[in-house]
Amino acid sequence: MTTKLAIETYDKIAQKYEEVYGKHWDDCEFTERFFSMLKNKDKVLDVGCGTGNSVPLLLNQGCIPVRIDLSSKMLDIARKKFPKVKFSKMDMRKLHFKDNEFDAIFCGYALIHIEKNQVPGVLNEFSRVLKKGGLVFFALIKGDKESIVKEPLDKNLKMFFVEFEKDEIERLLKRAGFSVLSMDEDYYKDEYEEYNELFLIAKKNRK
Numbered sequence: 001m002t003t004k005l006a007i008e009t010y011d012k013i014a015q016k017y018e019e020v021y022g023k024h025w026d027d028c029e030f031t032e033r034f035f036s037m038l039k040n041k042d043k044v045l046d047v048g049c050g051t052g053n054s055v056p057l058l059l060n061q062g063c064i065p066v067r068i069d070l071s072s073k074m075l076d077i078a079r080k081k082f083p084k085v086k087f088s089k090m091d092m093r094k095l096h097f098k099d100n101e102f103d104a105i106f107c108g109y110a111l112i113h114i115e116k117n118q119v120p121g122v123l124n125e126f127s128r129v130l131k132k133g134g135l136v137f138f139a140l141i142k143g144d145k146e147s148i149v150k151e152p153l154d155k156n157l158k159m160f161f162v163e164f165e166k167d168e169i170e171r172l173l174k175r176a177g178f179s180v181l182s183m184d185e186d187y188y189k190d191e192y193e194e195y196n197e198l199f200l201i202a203k204k205n206r207k
């Protein structure tokens, strides 16, 4: 009951998530840095796209985005917001894509719902579908916990969160064939939650 729990909860809070976080990528200096590194027509996999908050940013960049998420209800909202954009239900732990298919991966606050013992497998999957030199962006929660807590947006529900320390995620990425290009720390607080966050950009080194 971990990633499965997270998905069940996202299915229940999808509308509230959209109301609260629907525009949370607008004016984020860390995503802007990542998007500025992409080229026109780059094929970008948006992993755990949720309600589609990064859609305008990737389209503005001239990229060819491919979007996946495991929560049907989050995807329903994304499809309503962007009827012309394709969203697919897919688990990041088993990507149905060819090797070396993507120029970049955007993974905003989604690896935080994967059990720690499954993270190396996910990073290997990311490495597999990325071209050599391909870029990956992560937004993560900083810390050392892997826990089931009250869902910040609905205290009657539970959510599964995984936190990462800087040296830990760097080591995991290195093992999966990436080198970290930048890692920034920030503090986030709103009326529902507060945490330290990490923003990472890494590059795939191997073929």
Ligand SMILES: C[S@@+](CC[C@H](N)C(=O)[O-])C[C@H]1O[C@@H](n2cnc3c(N)ncnc32)[C@H](O)[C@@H]1O
Pocket: 003, 006, 007, 010, 021, 047, 048, 049, 050, 051, 052, 053, 054, 068, 069, 070, 071, 074, 090, 091, 092, 093, 107, 108, 109, 110, 113, 114
């Ligand atoms: C905090 S939301 C972030 C959504 C979006 N990236 C954003 O920044 O607004 C986390 C998303 O990750 C998705 N997710 C969690 N585990 C997943 C998995 N194994 N495969 C695909 N998506 C997953 C959830 O369904 C949820 O939509």
